Amino acid sequence: MDFESYLRECQQRLSAATSRVKDFAVFDFNHIPDQPLMREECQRLIDIKLRFSLTGIPTHLAVIGSRGSGKTLTLKYLQTIIPSRTDLTVLYANCRTHNTSFKILAHLLGVQARGASLTELYDRFRVRYPNKTVVVLDEVDLMSLKDRRREILYLLSRSEAPYMVIMLSNNPHVLKELDPATMSSLQPELIHFRNYNADQIAAILQDRANRGLHEWDKGSLSHVAALTVRNANADARLAIKTLYYSVTETRRDVEQCFEKARHDIVVDMIHDLSDPNLMILKAVSLRGTDFVKEIYERYCRLSHSRYLKPFSYVYFYSNLSYLQSVGLIALLSAKVGRSYTNRAVLTFDQSILDTVSKLRLDA
Ligand SMILES: Nc1ncnc2c1ncn2[C@@H]1O[C@H](COP(=O)(O)OP(=O)(O)O)[C@@H](O)[C@H]1O
Ligand SMILES: [Mg+2]
Structure with missing residues (x-):
């Protein structure tokens, strides 16, 4: 095929695909639907916020x-519906992007804070937000090691001002990593978001299809939902991306679209990992046994060869469980002799990791 005809064929294919789409925005992961699927856990969140609004006594979460x-x-x-119906101010920061207490406060104040101290910034925060305020800290486990004590949690929970903290995390170990002093003033209540089931994923997809597509096939929505629940730990993001490919990539069937979406999402996730986590993942993949103790030794060797101080075993292990929580590895317990030994294995194709780690770690 020559250039011209290939170009023409591509254009035809794309215009056929785009003619099916009413609004591409529904495939954006940051899109906020008008009516998200409601689940029990949300009711508790609303109850607790309303109680805070009425009493001024925060329940940290x-x-x-x-x-x-x-x-x-x-x-x-x-955040889009609470402030207009209550007297609460709701603030949001993602700790992946704003990864120290200092950067979070600067972000919430909308300032460039070079030169100021954390205390100064916090004083400004108190002046700016004197009333009942909910501070949502997303991906709180991704705060930098430089801020291991997560000072902002301590400041907000100790404050005389009515501040309520909501921490979000994929990693159930995050609470164990908190400083004892912070933990005792925060005393967070735990809300566990269960994995979606296939009906819930299908409902989320159905809503996107209603808003964003001219035509779709109901059976394939259920198929995508079933694959997502069965093979991808019910990650709704993967379902949405698969739907996107299944309308725009007409030459692929649903399972191929699912694999393509999964590949993209794994690449994104690995790119987003911190260097130590990337090294830990690399250590999982290197030749040798999959026993966690040995993976730790391999990880220490990798760190030393880069003149970096490795994490302690405990901290290494909590990073392993983070990698499990985002679905990049599976932690298993296997009986060896009389006792149980922990093992870790990759859940995706190793060649993706090799490409990224070659670029980032030269390993
Ligand atoms: N209840 C829901 N209703 C509609 N869309 C949802 C719902 N839950 C998740 N989604 C969509 O799935 C994707 C992943 O959700 P997200 O909130 O980012 O997950 P998490 O923060 O738990 O990793 C997003 O694009 C989001 O819009
Ligand atoms: Mg999230």
């Missing part, structure tokens, strides 16, 4: 759930 269980969307949606 830790919202924990796997990737794609709707944590970010739910809190962002509530």
Whole structure:
């Protein structure tokens, strides 16, 4: 085929695909639907916020759930409806982007804060937000190691001003990592977002289809939902991306679209990992046994070869469980001799990891 005819064929294919789509925005992961699917966990969140609004006494929360269980969307949606119906101010920061207490406060104040101290910034925060305020800290486990004590949690929970903290995380271990002093003033209540079931994923897809597509096939929505629940820990993001491919990539069937979407999402996730987590993942993949103890040794060797101080075993292990919570590895317990030994294995095609780690770690 020559250039011209290939170009023409591509154009035809694309215009056939785009003619099926009414609104591409519904495939954007940051899209906030008008009516998100309501689940029990959301009711508790609303109850607690209303109680705070009435009494001024905060209940700090830790919202924990796997990737794609709707944590970010739910809190962002509530941010659009709560302030207009109550006297609460709701603030949101993502700790992946703003990864120290200092950067979070600067972000919430909308300032460039070079030169100021954390205390100065916090004083400004108190002046700016004297009233009942809910501070949502998304992906709180991704705060930098430089801020291991997560000072902002301590400040907000100790404050005389009515501040309520809602931490979101994929990683159930995040609470164990908190400083004892912070933990005792925060005393967060836990809200666990369960994984969606296939009907719920199908309902989420149905809503996107209603809003964003001219035509679709109901059977394939259920098929995508079933694949997502069965093979991808019910990550709604993957379902939405699969739907996107199944309308725009007409030459692929649903299962191929699902694999393509999964590949993209794994690449994104690996790109987003911190260097230590990337190294841990690399250590999982390197030749040798899959016993966690040995993976730790391989990880230490990788760190030393880069003149980096490795994490302690405990901290290494909590990072392993983070990698499990985002679905990149599976932690298994296997009986060896008389005792149980922990093992870790990758859940995706290793070649993706090799490409990224070659670029980032030269390993
Ligand atoms: N209840 C829901 N209703 C509609 N869309 C949802 C719902 N839950 C999740 N989604 C969509 O699924 C994707 C992943 O959800 P997200 O909130 O980012 O998950 P998490 O923060 O738990 O990883 C987002 O695009 C989001 O809009
Ligand atoms: Mg999220």
